[in-house]
Amino acid sequence: MIGAIKTTSLLRFSSVTSISRSISTLILAEHDGGAIKSQSISAVEAAKSVDKQTSISLLLAGSGPSLQQAAAHAASCHPSISQVLVADSDKFTHPLAETWARLVQLVQQKGEYSHIITASNSFGKNILPRAAALLDVSPITDVIAISSSNQFVRPIYAGNALCTVRYSGSNPCMLSVRSTSFAVSVDLKSNEAPISQVDLSTFDEDFVGKSRYINHTAQVTERPDLGNAQVVITGGRALKSAENFKMIEKLAEKLGAAVGATRAAVDAGFVPNDLQVGQTGKIVAPKLYMAFGVSGAIQHLAGIRDSKVIVAVNKDADAPIFQVADYGLVGDLFEVIPELLEKLPEKK
Numbered sequence: 001m002i003g004a005i006k007t008t009s010l011l012r013f014s015s016v017t018s019i020s021r022s023i024s025t026l027i028l029a030e031h032d033g034g035a036i037k038s039q040s041i042s043a044v045e046a047a048k049s050v051d052k053q054t055s056i057s058l059l060l061a062g063s064g065p066s067l068q069q070a071a072a073h074a075a076s077c078h079p080s081i082s083q084v085l086v087a088d089s090d091k092f093t094h095p096l097a098e099t100w101a102r103l104v105q106l107v108q109q110k111g112e113y114s115h116i117i118t119a120s121n122s123f124g125k126n127i128l129p130r131a132a133a134l135l136d137v138s139p140i141t142d143v144i145a146i147s148s149s150n151q152f153v154r155p156i157y158a159g160n161a162l163c164t165v166r167y168s169g170s171n172p173c174m175l176s177v178r179s180t181s182f183a184v185s186v187d188l189k190s191n192e193a194p195i196s197q198v199d200l201s202t203f204d205e206d207f208v209g210k211s212r213y214i215n216h217t218a219q220v221t222e223r224p225d226l227g228n229a230q231v232v233i234t235g236g237r238a239l240k241s242a243e244n245f246k247m248i249e250k251l252a253e254k255l256g257a258a259v260g261a262t263r264a265a266v267d268a269g270f271v272p273n274d275l276q277v278g279q280t281g282k283i284v285a286p287k288l289y290m291a292f293g294v295s296g297a298i299q300h301l302a303g304i305r306d307s308k309v310i311v312a313v314n315k316d317a318d319a320p321i322f323q324v325a326d327y328g329l330v331g332d333l334f335e336v337i338p339e340l341l342e343k344l345p346e347k348k
Helices: 038-050 065-076 097-111 122-135 242-255 263-267 333-343
Strands: 003-006 024-028 055-062 081-088 115-119 140-143 145-148 151-156 161-168 173-177 195-197 231-235 258-261 288-292 309-314 327-330
Touching: 024 038, 024 097, 024 122, 038 055, 038 115, 038 122, 038 145, 038 173, 055 065, 055 097, 065 081, 065 195, 081 097, 097 122, 115 122, 122 173, 140 151, 231 242, 242 258, 242 333, 258 263, 288 333, 309 333
Parallel strands: 003 161, 024 055, 024 115, 055 081, 081 195, 115 173, 140 173, 231 258, 231 288, 288 309, 309 327
Antiparallel strands: 145 151, 151 161
């Protein structure tokens, strides 16, 4: 089902021995509401696989009380964190890629880390390429397994094959990791790591980025976050309208699930694009994934392959989604969903 392709040296640079001298890892962490996001904690978990003796530093940037709360949370959120670095400045009030990339360059010049890791989400994908360009290294993205300090596994061909990549470049080795592949224990106990302030006296005051913060919009919902939910209910283009898509939302409420959508449903305007699941959306790995009216395009399947149980409902018996589904029902979703809503008890 999934093959493995080995490459002897996908990324070639000048030095082969630089990584082996000492292992130290910098985590680029995202925070919100005074807490570290779970994807960033998964990045810490991934860093443990680089080397058992690696020293892990976690970098936070922002301003105000929420940053200090996030730093306190970071100091005790994982036992493997050796120290928390805090860049407190109005320049980092909003996580723009240009200012963050400059910060990473500054911290790397002082700390000389062998590895820099971030989550493969919008935050990490925004920052990593710019920071890598400033440091003149080539990043490795979407890592799902770490074999050694310089050997990594990542999916290719929309997840239909796995590629083993050996990094032979100069430090730092920069990675983005899929949080769904590095599960974090829910009962982690940790002593507080020391918190240090990043010296920003040499930060380029005259630097003016080409982007600026306008505003931030987010859906206010009590449903679980799509990227971390244990149950995900997804609707496709077969729902035909935004009004009909509300059936998916009602079903999700009954099951305490997150709502997802295919790219076709998003492009049709049924739901906002932050609910898109797939190669160009969010990668999910819930215990239960239910797909209604989803044909199973290869780009969508790439985002759900790690789901424990996949249930598909589609009136087309030849839909590709049935090839990966654990349970499939050939039927009209406009009949199946109302029947489910009728028979399922209300969420307590």
